[in-house]
Amino acid sequence: MSEVNIDGFFSLEGKVALITGGSRGLGLHTATAFLLAGAKTLFISARKAGGEQGIDQAVKRLNDLATQKGLKGRAIGIPANVAQEDDIKRLVGEVQKHESKLDILVANAGATWGGPFGPTPDWSSQKILDLNVRGVFNLARLFSPMLAASGSPDDPSRIVIVSSVAGTNVAHVGDNGTIMYSASKAAAHHLGRNLAVELGPRNITVNTVAPGFFPSKLANGLIDILGGVDELSRENPRKRLGVPNDIAGVMLFLCSRASNYVNGEYISVDGGSRLGSGRLTKM
Ligand SMILES: NC(=O)c1ccc[n+]([C@@H]2O[C@H](COP(=O)([O-])OP(=O)(O)OC[C@H]3O[C@@H](n4cnc5c(N)ncnc54)[C@H](OP(=O)(O)O)[C@@H]3O)[C@@H](O)[C@H]2O)c1
Structure with a gap:
Protein backbone atom coordinates (compact mmCIF):
# COMPACT_ATOMS: atom_id res chain seq x y z
CA MET A 1 0.00 0.00 0.00
CA SER A 2 1.27 3.49 -0.78
CA GLU A 3 0.15 6.61 1.06
CA VAL A 4 -1.84 7.98 -1.86
CA ASN A 5 -5.16 9.51 -0.86
CA ILE A 6 -7.11 11.17 -3.63
CA ASP A 7 -10.01 12.36 -1.47
CA GLY A 8 -10.80 15.93 -2.44
CA PHE A 9 -8.94 15.88 -5.73
CA PHE A 10 -10.65 18.37 -8.06
CA SER A 11 -12.94 19.61 -5.28
CA LEU A 12 -13.11 23.33 -4.46
CA GLU A 13 -15.40 22.84 -1.47
CA GLY A 14 -15.58 26.06 0.55
CA LYS A 15 -13.07 27.99 -1.58
CA LEU A 35 -19.23 26.75 -8.72
CA LEU A 36 -19.98 23.16 -9.72
CA ALA A 37 -16.86 21.99 -7.86
CA GLY A 38 -18.15 23.45 -4.59
CA ALA A 39 -16.60 26.92 -4.37
CA LYS A 40 -18.22 29.07 -1.68
CA THR A 41 -17.78 32.58 -3.07
CA LEU A 42 -16.97 33.53 -6.66
CA PHE A 43 -16.02 37.12 -7.33
CA ILE A 44 -16.54 37.95 -10.99
CA SER A 45 -14.84 41.04 -12.31
CA ALA A 46 -14.84 42.85 -15.67
CA ARG A 47 -15.29 46.47 -16.75
CA LYS A 48 -18.93 46.41 -17.79
CA ALA A 49 -21.71 45.62 -15.31
CA GLY A 50 -24.80 45.81 -17.53
CA GLY A 51 -25.77 44.54 -20.96
CA THR A 67 -30.17 27.42 -7.03
CA GLN A 68 -31.14 24.92 -9.69
CA LYS A 69 -28.47 22.41 -8.64
CA GLY A 77 -19.97 40.84 -9.37
CA ILE A 78 -17.51 43.69 -8.94
CA PRO A 79 -16.78 45.96 -11.93
CA ALA A 80 -13.11 46.94 -12.21
CA ASN A 81 -10.57 47.74 -14.89
CA VAL A 82 -7.65 45.48 -13.99
CA ALA A 83 -5.32 47.29 -16.38
CA GLN A 84 -5.25 50.11 -13.81
CA GLU A 85 -3.47 49.84 -10.49
CA ASP A 86 -5.90 52.17 -8.68
CA ASP A 87 -8.85 50.11 -9.79
CA ILE A 88 -7.17 46.88 -8.63
CA LYS A 89 -6.64 48.51 -5.21
CA ARG A 90 -10.34 49.38 -5.16
CA LEU A 91 -11.17 45.81 -6.21
CA VAL A 92 -9.15 44.45 -3.26
CA GLY A 93 -11.18 46.70 -0.92
CA GLU A 94 -14.47 45.57 -2.46
CA VAL A 95 -13.54 41.89 -2.12
CA GLN A 96 -12.54 42.48 1.52
CA LYS A 97 -16.04 43.76 2.26
CA HIS A 98 -17.19 40.14 1.76
CA GLU A 99 -14.20 37.89 2.56
CA SER A 100 -10.96 38.34 4.54
CA LYS A 101 -9.07 35.64 2.62
CA LEU A 102 -8.77 34.57 -0.98
CA ASP A 103 -7.97 31.00 -2.09
CA ILE A 104 -7.85 31.40 -5.87
CA LEU A 105 -7.04 34.28 -8.21
CA VAL A 106 -7.56 33.64 -11.93
CA ALA A 107 -5.96 36.47 -13.92
CA ASN A 108 -7.96 35.81 -17.06
CA ALA A 109 -8.93 39.23 -18.45
CA GLY A 110 -6.92 39.89 -21.59
CA ALA A 111 -6.82 42.14 -24.62
CA THR A 112 -5.64 41.57 -28.16
CA TRP A 113 -5.14 43.62 -31.30
CA GLY A 114 -4.42 42.47 -34.83
CA GLY A 115 -3.20 44.37 -37.87
CA ASP A 122 1.06 52.64 -30.24
CA TRP A 123 -2.10 52.75 -28.11
CA SER A 124 -2.77 49.12 -29.08
CA SER A 125 0.59 47.96 -27.71
CA GLN A 126 0.06 49.95 -24.54
CA LYS A 127 -3.43 48.54 -24.03
CA ILE A 128 -2.20 44.96 -24.48
CA LEU A 129 0.82 45.31 -22.19
CA ASP A 130 -1.14 47.22 -19.52
CA LEU A 131 -3.73 44.46 -19.20
CA ASN A 132 -1.89 41.25 -20.15
CA VAL A 133 1.35 41.94 -18.27
CA ARG A 134 1.29 44.96 -15.92
CA GLY A 135 -2.26 44.19 -14.84
CA VAL A 136 -1.45 40.55 -14.05
CA PHE A 137 1.63 41.59 -12.06
CA ASN A 138 -0.38 44.14 -10.08
CA LEU A 139 -3.22 41.69 -9.43
CA ALA A 140 -0.73 39.15 -8.03
CA ARG A 141 1.08 41.81 -6.00
CA LEU A 142 -1.99 43.45 -4.51
CA PHE A 143 -3.95 40.26 -3.81
CA SER A 144 -0.95 38.32 -2.44
CA PRO A 145 -1.65 39.28 1.23
CA MET A 146 -5.20 37.88 0.98
CA LEU A 147 -3.91 34.76 -0.79
CA ALA A 148 -1.10 34.24 1.74
CA ALA A 149 -3.64 34.55 4.57
CA SER A 150 -5.44 31.52 3.19
CA GLY A 151 -2.69 29.22 1.92
CA SER A 152 -0.98 26.52 3.96
CA PRO A 153 1.81 24.04 3.18
CA ASP A 154 -0.76 21.28 2.62
CA ASP A 155 -3.27 23.43 0.77
CA PRO A 156 -1.63 26.35 -1.02
CA SER A 157 -3.56 29.26 -2.49
CA ARG A 158 -3.49 29.55 -6.26
CA ILE A 159 -2.84 32.09 -8.92
CA VAL A 160 -3.64 30.97 -12.44
CA ILE A 161 -2.67 33.27 -15.29
CA VAL A 162 -4.56 32.81 -18.55
CA SER A 163 -2.02 33.23 -21.30
CA SER A 164 -2.18 31.81 -24.85
CA VAL A 165 -0.37 29.37 -27.11
CA ALA A 166 0.62 32.61 -28.87
CA GLY A 167 2.98 33.01 -25.90
CA THR A 168 4.98 29.98 -26.99
CA ASN A 169 4.83 30.17 -30.79
CA VAL A 170 4.69 32.82 -33.52
CA ALA A 171 1.01 32.55 -34.28
CA HIS A 172 0.16 35.41 -36.61
CA VAL A 173 2.27 37.88 -38.58
CA GLY A 174 1.37 39.84 -41.73
CA ASP A 175 -1.93 41.62 -42.38
CA ASN A 176 -3.53 40.31 -39.21
CA GLY A 177 -0.40 40.11 -37.12
CA THR A 178 -0.70 39.83 -33.35
CA ILE A 179 2.95 40.37 -32.51
CA MET A 180 2.50 42.44 -29.34
CA TYR A 181 -0.25 40.10 -28.10
CA SER A 182 2.09 37.16 -28.61
CA ALA A 183 4.94 38.98 -26.83
CA SER A 184 2.63 39.94 -23.96
CA LYS A 185 1.58 36.32 -23.47
CA ALA A 186 5.20 35.15 -23.53
CA ALA A 187 5.85 37.77 -20.85
CA ALA A 188 2.89 36.39 -18.88
CA HIS A 189 4.50 32.94 -18.94
CA HIS A 190 7.76 34.26 -17.53
CA LEU A 191 5.90 36.44 -15.06
CA ARG A 202 4.07 32.18 1.10
CA ASN A 203 2.05 29.05 0.23
CA ILE A 204 0.79 30.43 -3.07
CA THR A 205 1.35 28.48 -6.29
CA VAL A 206 1.40 30.27 -9.64
CA ASN A 207 0.73 28.48 -12.90
CA THR A 208 -0.27 29.50 -16.41
CA VAL A 209 -2.87 28.11 -18.79
CA ALA A 210 -2.20 28.65 -22.49
CA PRO A 211 -5.38 28.12 -24.56
CA GLY A 212 -5.57 27.62 -28.29
CA PHE A 213 -8.72 28.75 -30.11
CA PHE A 214 -11.94 28.74 -28.09
CA PRO A 215 -14.85 30.60 -29.75
CA SER A 216 -15.34 33.85 -27.80
CA LYS A 217 -15.82 37.57 -28.38
CA LEU A 218 -12.05 38.04 -28.27
CA ALA A 219 -11.23 35.17 -30.63
CA ASN A 220 -14.15 35.08 -33.09
CA GLY A 221 -12.83 37.82 -35.40
CA LEU A 222 -9.50 36.06 -35.90
CA ILE A 223 -11.18 32.65 -36.21
CA ASP A 224 -13.27 34.06 -39.10
CA ILE A 225 -10.24 35.66 -40.78
CA LEU A 226 -8.40 32.34 -40.62
CA GLY A 227 -11.19 30.49 -42.42
CA GLY A 228 -13.72 29.80 -39.68
CA VAL A 229 -14.39 27.13 -37.10
CA ASP A 230 -14.64 24.24 -39.59
CA GLU A 231 -11.36 24.95 -41.32
CA LEU A 232 -9.46 25.51 -38.06
CA SER A 233 -11.01 22.33 -36.67
CA ARG A 234 -9.74 20.33 -39.65
CA GLY A 242 -11.78 24.21 -27.56
CA VAL A 243 -15.08 23.78 -25.70
CA PRO A 244 -15.96 25.00 -22.19
CA ASN A 245 -15.20 21.65 -20.50
CA ASP A 246 -11.64 21.73 -21.88
CA ILE A 247 -10.76 24.86 -19.94
CA ALA A 248 -12.81 23.72 -16.93
CA GLY A 249 -10.78 20.52 -16.50
CA VAL A 250 -7.41 22.23 -16.48
CA MET A 251 -8.59 24.99 -14.17
CA LEU A 252 -9.98 22.49 -11.67
CA PHE A 253 -6.72 20.56 -11.73
CA LEU A 254 -4.58 23.66 -11.16
CA CYS A 255 -6.82 25.06 -8.41
CA SER A 256 -7.47 21.87 -6.44
CA ARG A 257 -5.57 19.45 -4.23
CA ALA A 258 -4.62 17.42 -7.31
CA SER A 259 -1.91 19.98 -8.21
CA ASN A 260 -0.57 20.96 -4.76
CA TYR A 261 3.06 20.55 -5.87
CA VAL A 262 2.77 22.02 -9.38
CA ASN A 263 4.29 25.49 -9.37
CA GLY A 264 5.64 27.72 -12.13
CA GLU A 265 4.31 25.56 -14.99
CA TYR A 266 2.20 26.31 -18.03
CA ILE A 267 -0.29 23.94 -19.58
CA SER A 268 -1.34 24.33 -23.21
CA VAL A 269 -5.03 23.62 -23.88
CA ASP A 270 -5.11 23.59 -27.66
CA GLY A 271 -5.60 19.98 -28.78
CA GLY A 272 -1.95 19.98 -29.87
CA SER A 273 -2.46 22.59 -32.60
CA ARG A 274 0.69 24.51 -31.62
CA LEU A 275 2.74 21.50 -32.68
CA GLY A 276 1.22 21.27 -36.16
CA SER A 277 2.38 22.65 -39.51
CA GLY A 278 3.16 26.31 -40.08
CA ARG A 279 -0.27 27.10 -41.63
CA LEU A 280 -0.97 29.77 -39.05
CA THR A 281 2.35 31.51 -39.60
CA LYS A 282 1.47 32.22 -43.23
CA MET A 283 -0.97 35.03 -42.46
N1 LIG B 1 -10.70 32.52 -26.74
C1 LIG B 1 -9.54 32.14 -27.20
O1 LIG B 1 -9.44 31.52 -28.28
C2 LIG B 1 -8.28 32.45 -26.43
C3 LIG B 1 -7.10 31.87 -26.88
C4 LIG B 1 -5.92 32.12 -26.18
C5 LIG B 1 -5.95 32.92 -25.05
N2 LIG B 1 -7.10 33.49 -24.65
C6 LIG B 1 -7.06 34.34 -23.46
O2 LIG B 1 -8.13 34.01 -22.62
C7 LIG B 1 -8.50 35.15 -21.84
C8 LIG B 1 -10.01 35.34 -21.92
O3 LIG B 1 -10.34 35.57 -23.28
P1 LIG B 1 -11.77 35.21 -23.91
O4 LIG B 1 -11.52 34.60 -25.21
O5 LIG B 1 -12.62 34.53 -22.92
O6 LIG B 1 -12.30 36.71 -24.19
P2 LIG B 1 -13.70 37.41 -24.00
O7 LIG B 1 -14.82 36.45 -24.16
O8 LIG B 1 -13.65 38.60 -24.89
O9 LIG B 1 -13.67 37.87 -22.45
C9 LIG B 1 -12.75 38.82 -22.01
C10 LIG B 1 -13.13 39.20 -20.60
O10 LIG B 1 -12.17 40.12 -20.08
C11 LIG B 1 -12.85 41.31 -19.63
N3 LIG B 1 -11.93 42.44 -19.76
C12 LIG B 1 -11.40 42.94 -20.90
N4 LIG B 1 -10.61 43.98 -20.61
C13 LIG B 1 -10.65 44.15 -19.26
C14 LIG B 1 -10.06 45.06 -18.35
N5 LIG B 1 -9.25 46.05 -18.78
N6 LIG B 1 -10.32 44.94 -17.04
C15 LIG B 1 -11.14 43.95 -16.60
N7 LIG B 1 -11.73 43.06 -17.40
C16 LIG B 1 -11.48 43.17 -18.72
C17 LIG B 1 -14.10 41.36 -20.49
O11 LIG B 1 -15.16 42.13 -19.94
P3 LIG B 1 -15.27 43.73 -20.21
O12 LIG B 1 -15.11 43.93 -21.69
O13 LIG B 1 -16.63 44.10 -19.70
O14 LIG B 1 -14.18 44.36 -19.41
C18 LIG B 1 -14.49 39.88 -20.50
O15 LIG B 1 -15.09 39.53 -19.28
C19 LIG B 1 -7.68 36.31 -22.38
O16 LIG B 1 -6.57 36.54 -21.56
C20 LIG B 1 -7.23 35.82 -23.75
O17 LIG B 1 -6.03 36.42 -24.17
C21 LIG B 1 -8.28 33.27 -25.31
Whole structure:
Protein backbone atom coordinates (compact mmCIF):
# COMPACT_ATOMS: atom_id res chain seq x y z
CA MET A 1 0.00 0.00 0.00
CA SER A 2 1.27 3.49 -0.78
CA GLU A 3 0.15 6.61 1.06
CA VAL A 4 -1.84 7.98 -1.86
CA ASN A 5 -5.16 9.51 -0.86
CA ILE A 6 -7.11 11.17 -3.63
CA ASP A 7 -10.01 12.36 -1.47
CA GLY A 8 -10.80 15.93 -2.44
CA PHE A 9 -8.94 15.88 -5.73
CA PHE A 10 -10.65 18.37 -8.06
CA SER A 11 -12.94 19.61 -5.28
CA LEU A 12 -13.11 23.33 -4.46
CA GLU A 13 -15.40 22.84 -1.47
CA GLY A 14 -15.58 26.06 0.55
CA LYS A 15 -13.07 27.99 -1.58
CA VAL A 16 -13.16 31.71 -2.33
CA ALA A 17 -12.12 32.68 -5.86
CA LEU A 18 -11.76 35.83 -7.94
CA ILE A 19 -11.91 35.54 -11.72
CA THR A 20 -11.05 38.60 -13.76
CA GLY A 21 -12.81 38.76 -17.11
CA GLY A 22 -15.42 36.44 -15.62
CA SER A 23 -18.39 37.99 -17.40
CA ARG A 24 -18.07 35.82 -20.53
CA GLY A 25 -15.83 33.45 -22.48
CA LEU A 26 -13.13 31.46 -20.73
CA GLY A 27 -13.61 33.38 -17.48
CA LEU A 28 -17.29 32.47 -17.26
CA HIS A 29 -16.51 28.82 -18.13
CA THR A 30 -13.97 28.81 -15.28
CA ALA A 31 -16.40 30.41 -12.84
CA THR A 32 -19.07 27.84 -13.75
CA ALA A 33 -16.63 24.98 -13.17
CA PHE A 34 -15.60 26.42 -9.78
CA LEU A 35 -19.23 26.75 -8.72
CA LEU A 36 -19.98 23.16 -9.72
CA ALA A 37 -16.86 21.99 -7.86
CA GLY A 38 -18.15 23.45 -4.59
CA ALA A 39 -16.60 26.92 -4.37
CA LYS A 40 -18.22 29.07 -1.68
CA THR A 41 -17.78 32.58 -3.07
CA LEU A 42 -16.97 33.53 -6.66
CA PHE A 43 -16.02 37.12 -7.33
CA ILE A 44 -16.54 37.95 -10.99
CA SER A 45 -14.84 41.04 -12.31
CA ALA A 46 -14.84 42.85 -15.67
CA ARG A 47 -15.29 46.47 -16.75
CA LYS A 48 -18.93 46.41 -17.79
CA ALA A 49 -21.71 45.62 -15.31
CA GLY A 50 -24.80 45.81 -17.53
CA GLY A 51 -25.77 44.54 -20.96
CA GLU A 52 -25.67 41.15 -22.67
CA GLN A 53 -21.95 40.70 -22.04
CA GLY A 54 -21.73 42.39 -18.64
CA ILE A 55 -21.05 41.05 -15.16
CA ASP A 56 -24.67 41.23 -13.97
CA GLN A 57 -25.97 38.66 -16.46
CA ALA A 58 -23.04 36.32 -15.61
CA VAL A 59 -23.69 36.61 -11.88
CA LYS A 60 -27.39 35.91 -12.45
CA ARG A 61 -26.61 32.85 -14.58
CA LEU A 62 -24.19 31.50 -11.97
CA ASN A 63 -26.55 32.09 -9.06
CA ASP A 64 -29.48 30.59 -11.01
CA LEU A 65 -27.33 27.51 -11.66
CA ALA A 66 -26.47 27.28 -7.96
CA THR A 67 -30.17 27.42 -7.03
CA GLN A 68 -31.14 24.92 -9.69
CA LYS A 69 -28.47 22.41 -8.64
CA GLY A 70 -28.75 23.06 -4.91
CA LEU A 71 -25.17 24.31 -4.66
CA LYS A 72 -23.95 26.33 -1.69
CA GLY A 73 -21.82 28.76 -3.67
CA ARG A 74 -22.77 32.24 -4.77
CA ALA A 75 -21.37 34.69 -7.28
CA ILE A 76 -20.71 38.36 -6.58
CA GLY A 77 -19.97 40.84 -9.37
CA ILE A 78 -17.51 43.69 -8.94
CA PRO A 79 -16.78 45.96 -11.93
CA ALA A 80 -13.11 46.94 -12.21
CA ASN A 81 -10.57 47.74 -14.89
CA VAL A 82 -7.65 45.48 -13.99
CA ALA A 83 -5.32 47.29 -16.38
CA GLN A 84 -5.25 50.11 -13.81
CA GLU A 85 -3.47 49.84 -10.49
CA ASP A 86 -5.90 52.17 -8.68
CA ASP A 87 -8.85 50.11 -9.79
CA ILE A 88 -7.17 46.88 -8.63
CA LYS A 89 -6.64 48.51 -5.21
CA ARG A 90 -10.34 49.38 -5.16
CA LEU A 91 -11.17 45.81 -6.21
CA VAL A 92 -9.15 44.45 -3.26
CA GLY A 93 -11.18 46.70 -0.92
CA GLU A 94 -14.47 45.57 -2.46
CA VAL A 95 -13.54 41.89 -2.12
CA GLN A 96 -12.54 42.48 1.52
CA LYS A 97 -16.04 43.76 2.26
CA HIS A 98 -17.19 40.14 1.76
CA GLU A 99 -14.20 37.89 2.56
CA SER A 100 -10.96 38.34 4.54
CA LYS A 101 -9.07 35.64 2.62
CA LEU A 102 -8.77 34.57 -0.98
CA ASP A 103 -7.97 31.00 -2.09
CA ILE A 104 -7.85 31.40 -5.87
CA LEU A 105 -7.04 34.28 -8.21
CA VAL A 106 -7.56 33.64 -11.93
CA ALA A 107 -5.96 36.47 -13.92
CA ASN A 108 -7.96 35.81 -17.06
CA ALA A 109 -8.93 39.23 -18.45
CA GLY A 110 -6.92 39.89 -21.59
CA ALA A 111 -6.82 42.14 -24.62
CA THR A 112 -5.64 41.57 -28.16
CA TRP A 113 -5.14 43.62 -31.30
CA GLY A 114 -4.42 42.47 -34.83
CA GLY A 115 -3.20 44.37 -37.87
CA PRO A 116 -0.31 45.05 -40.22
CA PHE A 117 3.10 45.63 -38.65
CA GLY A 118 4.06 49.10 -39.96
CA PRO A 119 0.99 51.16 -39.06
CA THR A 120 0.44 49.52 -35.64
CA PRO A 121 -0.99 52.28 -33.42
CA ASP A 122 1.06 52.64 -30.24
CA TRP A 123 -2.10 52.75 -28.11
CA SER A 124 -2.77 49.12 -29.08
CA SER A 125 0.59 47.96 -27.71
CA GLN A 126 0.06 49.95 -24.54
CA LYS A 127 -3.43 48.54 -24.03
CA ILE A 128 -2.20 44.96 -24.48
CA LEU A 129 0.82 45.31 -22.19
CA ASP A 130 -1.14 47.22 -19.52
CA LEU A 131 -3.73 44.46 -19.20
CA ASN A 132 -1.89 41.25 -20.15
CA VAL A 133 1.35 41.94 -18.27
CA ARG A 134 1.29 44.96 -15.92
CA GLY A 135 -2.26 44.19 -14.84
CA VAL A 136 -1.45 40.55 -14.05
CA PHE A 137 1.63 41.59 -12.06
CA ASN A 138 -0.38 44.14 -10.08
CA LEU A 139 -3.22 41.69 -9.43
CA ALA A 140 -0.73 39.15 -8.03
CA ARG A 141 1.08 41.81 -6.00
CA LEU A 142 -1.99 43.45 -4.51
CA PHE A 143 -3.95 40.26 -3.81
CA SER A 144 -0.95 38.32 -2.44
CA PRO A 145 -1.65 39.28 1.23
CA MET A 146 -5.20 37.88 0.98
CA LEU A 147 -3.91 34.76 -0.79
CA ALA A 148 -1.10 34.24 1.74
CA ALA A 149 -3.64 34.55 4.57
CA SER A 150 -5.44 31.52 3.19
CA GLY A 151 -2.69 29.22 1.92
CA SER A 152 -0.98 26.52 3.96
CA PRO A 153 1.81 24.04 3.18
CA ASP A 154 -0.76 21.28 2.62
CA ASP A 155 -3.27 23.43 0.77
CA PRO A 156 -1.63 26.35 -1.02
CA SER A 157 -3.56 29.26 -2.49
CA ARG A 158 -3.49 29.55 -6.26
CA ILE A 159 -2.84 32.09 -8.92
CA VAL A 160 -3.64 30.97 -12.44
CA ILE A 161 -2.67 33.27 -15.29
CA VAL A 162 -4.56 32.81 -18.55
CA SER A 163 -2.02 33.23 -21.30
CA SER A 164 -2.18 31.81 -24.85
CA VAL A 165 -0.37 29.37 -27.11
CA ALA A 166 0.62 32.61 -28.87
CA GLY A 167 2.98 33.01 -25.90
CA THR A 168 4.98 29.98 -26.99
CA ASN A 169 4.83 30.17 -30.79
CA VAL A 170 4.69 32.82 -33.52
CA ALA A 171 1.01 32.55 -34.28
CA HIS A 172 0.16 35.41 -36.61
CA VAL A 173 2.27 37.88 -38.58
CA GLY A 174 1.37 39.84 -41.73
CA ASP A 175 -1.93 41.62 -42.38
CA ASN A 176 -3.53 40.31 -39.21
CA GLY A 177 -0.40 40.11 -37.12
CA THR A 178 -0.70 39.83 -33.35
CA ILE A 179 2.95 40.37 -32.51
CA MET A 180 2.50 42.44 -29.34
CA TYR A 181 -0.25 40.10 -28.10
CA SER A 182 2.09 37.16 -28.61
CA ALA A 183 4.94 38.98 -26.83
CA SER A 184 2.63 39.94 -23.96
CA LYS A 185 1.58 36.32 -23.47
CA ALA A 186 5.20 35.15 -23.53
CA ALA A 187 5.85 37.77 -20.85
CA ALA A 188 2.89 36.39 -18.88
CA HIS A 189 4.50 32.94 -18.94
CA HIS A 190 7.76 34.26 -17.53
CA LEU A 191 5.90 36.44 -15.06
CA GLY A 192 4.24 33.25 -13.85
CA ARG A 193 7.60 31.54 -13.33
CA ASN A 194 8.98 34.51 -11.40
CA LEU A 195 5.85 34.78 -9.26
CA ALA A 196 5.97 31.04 -8.56
CA VAL A 197 9.40 31.43 -6.95
CA GLU A 198 8.49 34.69 -5.19
CA LEU A 199 5.18 33.46 -3.77
CA GLY A 200 5.82 29.73 -3.29
CA PRO A 201 7.29 30.31 0.20
CA ARG A 202 4.07 32.18 1.10
CA ASN A 203 2.05 29.05 0.23
CA ILE A 204 0.79 30.43 -3.07
CA THR A 205 1.35 28.48 -6.29
CA VAL A 206 1.40 30.27 -9.64
CA ASN A 207 0.73 28.48 -12.90
CA THR A 208 -0.27 29.50 -16.41
CA VAL A 209 -2.87 28.11 -18.79
CA ALA A 210 -2.20 28.65 -22.49
CA PRO A 211 -5.38 28.12 -24.56
CA GLY A 212 -5.57 27.62 -28.29
CA PHE A 213 -8.72 28.75 -30.11
CA PHE A 214 -11.94 28.74 -28.09
CA PRO A 215 -14.85 30.60 -29.75
CA SER A 216 -15.34 33.85 -27.80
CA LYS A 217 -15.82 37.57 -28.38
CA LEU A 218 -12.05 38.04 -28.27
CA ALA A 219 -11.23 35.17 -30.63
CA ASN A 220 -14.15 35.08 -33.09
CA GLY A 221 -12.83 37.82 -35.40
CA LEU A 222 -9.50 36.06 -35.90
CA ILE A 223 -11.18 32.65 -36.21
CA ASP A 224 -13.27 34.06 -39.10
CA ILE A 225 -10.24 35.66 -40.78
CA LEU A 226 -8.40 32.34 -40.62
CA GLY A 227 -11.19 30.49 -42.42
CA GLY A 228 -13.72 29.80 -39.68
CA VAL A 229 -14.39 27.13 -37.10
CA ASP A 230 -14.64 24.24 -39.59
CA GLU A 231 -11.36 24.95 -41.32
CA LEU A 232 -9.46 25.51 -38.06
CA SER A 233 -11.01 22.33 -36.67
CA ARG A 234 -9.74 20.33 -39.65
CA GLU A 235 -6.21 21.61 -39.00
CA ASN A 236 -6.27 20.74 -35.30
CA PRO A 237 -4.90 17.30 -34.29
CA ARG A 238 -8.07 16.78 -32.19
CA LYS A 239 -10.26 17.94 -35.14
CA ARG A 240 -12.10 20.57 -33.19
CA LEU A 241 -11.66 23.87 -31.33
CA GLY A 242 -11.78 24.21 -27.56
CA VAL A 243 -15.08 23.78 -25.70
CA PRO A 244 -15.96 25.00 -22.19
CA ASN A 245 -15.20 21.65 -20.50
CA ASP A 246 -11.64 21.73 -21.88
CA ILE A 247 -10.76 24.86 -19.94
CA ALA A 248 -12.81 23.72 -16.93
CA GLY A 249 -10.78 20.52 -16.50
CA VAL A 250 -7.41 22.23 -16.48
CA MET A 251 -8.59 24.99 -14.17
CA LEU A 252 -9.98 22.49 -11.67
CA PHE A 253 -6.72 20.56 -11.73
CA LEU A 254 -4.58 23.66 -11.16
CA CYS A 255 -6.82 25.06 -8.41
CA SER A 256 -7.47 21.87 -6.44
CA ARG A 257 -5.57 19.45 -4.23
CA ALA A 258 -4.62 17.42 -7.31
CA SER A 259 -1.91 19.98 -8.21
CA ASN A 260 -0.57 20.96 -4.76
CA TYR A 261 3.06 20.55 -5.87
CA VAL A 262 2.77 22.02 -9.38
CA ASN A 263 4.29 25.49 -9.37
CA GLY A 264 5.64 27.72 -12.13
CA GLU A 265 4.31 25.56 -14.99
CA TYR A 266 2.20 26.31 -18.03
CA ILE A 267 -0.29 23.94 -19.58
CA SER A 268 -1.34 24.33 -23.21
CA VAL A 269 -5.03 23.62 -23.88
CA ASP A 270 -5.11 23.59 -27.66
CA GLY A 271 -5.60 19.98 -28.78
CA GLY A 272 -1.95 19.98 -29.87
CA SER A 273 -2.46 22.59 -32.60
CA ARG A 274 0.69 24.51 -31.62
CA LEU A 275 2.74 21.50 -32.68
CA GLY A 276 1.22 21.27 -36.16
CA SER A 277 2.38 22.65 -39.51
CA GLY A 278 3.16 26.31 -40.08
CA ARG A 279 -0.27 27.10 -41.63
CA LEU A 280 -0.97 29.77 -39.05
CA THR A 281 2.35 31.51 -39.60
CA LYS A 282 1.47 32.22 -43.23
CA MET A 283 -0.97 35.03 -42.46
N1 LIG B 1 -10.70 32.52 -26.74
C1 LIG B 1 -9.54 32.14 -27.20
O1 LIG B 1 -9.44 31.52 -28.28
C2 LIG B 1 -8.28 32.45 -26.43
C3 LIG B 1 -7.10 31.87 -26.88
C4 LIG B 1 -5.92 32.12 -26.18
C5 LIG B 1 -5.95 32.92 -25.05
N2 LIG B 1 -7.10 33.49 -24.65
C6 LIG B 1 -7.06 34.34 -23.46
O2 LIG B 1 -8.13 34.01 -22.62
C7 LIG B 1 -8.50 35.15 -21.84
C8 LIG B 1 -10.01 35.34 -21.92
O3 LIG B 1 -10.34 35.57 -23.28
P1 LIG B 1 -11.77 35.21 -23.91
O4 LIG B 1 -11.52 34.60 -25.21
O5 LIG B 1 -12.62 34.53 -22.92
O6 LIG B 1 -12.30 36.71 -24.19
P2 LIG B 1 -13.70 37.41 -24.00
O7 LIG B 1 -14.82 36.45 -24.16
O8 LIG B 1 -13.65 38.60 -24.89
O9 LIG B 1 -13.67 37.87 -22.45
C9 LIG B 1 -12.75 38.82 -22.01
C10 LIG B 1 -13.13 39.20 -20.60
O10 LIG B 1 -12.17 40.12 -20.08
C11 LIG B 1 -12.85 41.31 -19.63
N3 LIG B 1 -11.93 42.44 -19.76
C12 LIG B 1 -11.40 42.94 -20.90
N4 LIG B 1 -10.61 43.98 -20.61
C13 LIG B 1 -10.65 44.15 -19.26
C14 LIG B 1 -10.06 45.06 -18.35
N5 LIG B 1 -9.25 46.05 -18.78
N6 LIG B 1 -10.32 44.94 -17.04
C15 LIG B 1 -11.14 43.95 -16.60
N7 LIG B 1 -11.73 43.06 -17.40
C16 LIG B 1 -11.48 43.17 -18.72
C17 LIG B 1 -14.10 41.36 -20.49
O11 LIG B 1 -15.16 42.13 -19.94
P3 LIG B 1 -15.27 43.73 -20.21
O12 LIG B 1 -15.11 43.93 -21.69
O13 LIG B 1 -16.63 44.10 -19.70
O14 LIG B 1 -14.18 44.36 -19.41
C18 LIG B 1 -14.49 39.88 -20.50
O15 LIG B 1 -15.09 39.53 -19.28
C19 LIG B 1 -7.68 36.31 -22.38
O16 LIG B 1 -6.57 36.54 -21.56
C20 LIG B 1 -7.23 35.82 -23.75
O17 LIG B 1 -6.03 36.42 -24.17
C21 LIG B 1 -8.28 33.27 -25.31
